[in-house]
Amino acid sequence: MAGGTHHIRTPATKGHSQRVVIDEPGEPTTIVGRLCTPKDTMARHVPVSLKTGDVVEFLMAGAYAWNISHHDFPMHPKASFHYVGG
Structure with missing residues (x-):
């Protein structure tokens, strides 16, 4: 996974x-x-069932998931955002 809790910190913060x-x-x-x-x-x-190169889509990341994340730990690139229409 290219991202992690430095992009979406909610799971680690809430323990879910x-x-x-x-x-x-x-x-x-x-x-x-x-x-x-x-x-x-x-x-x-x-x-x-996942294999290398698969994309994982997280639902309901939350309004503050990015805002409370530690973006620069440890100097990984910032996330890009992709919006899925609804």
Whole structure:
């Protein structure tokens, strides 16, 4: 995963799994970011089948998920934003 809790800090702050869209069910998987901390966990035990290059879509990130995140830890690039129409 290119992102992590430095982009969406809500799961680590609240201690919950971020909701994800599951296209292909699979084994329980823990989705983590690339930071050097065990707190960089986005979702736990998600029944999904993932492979390298797949995109994970997080639902309901929250209005302050980006604002409360530690963007510059440890000097990773800032996230780009993509809006899905509704």
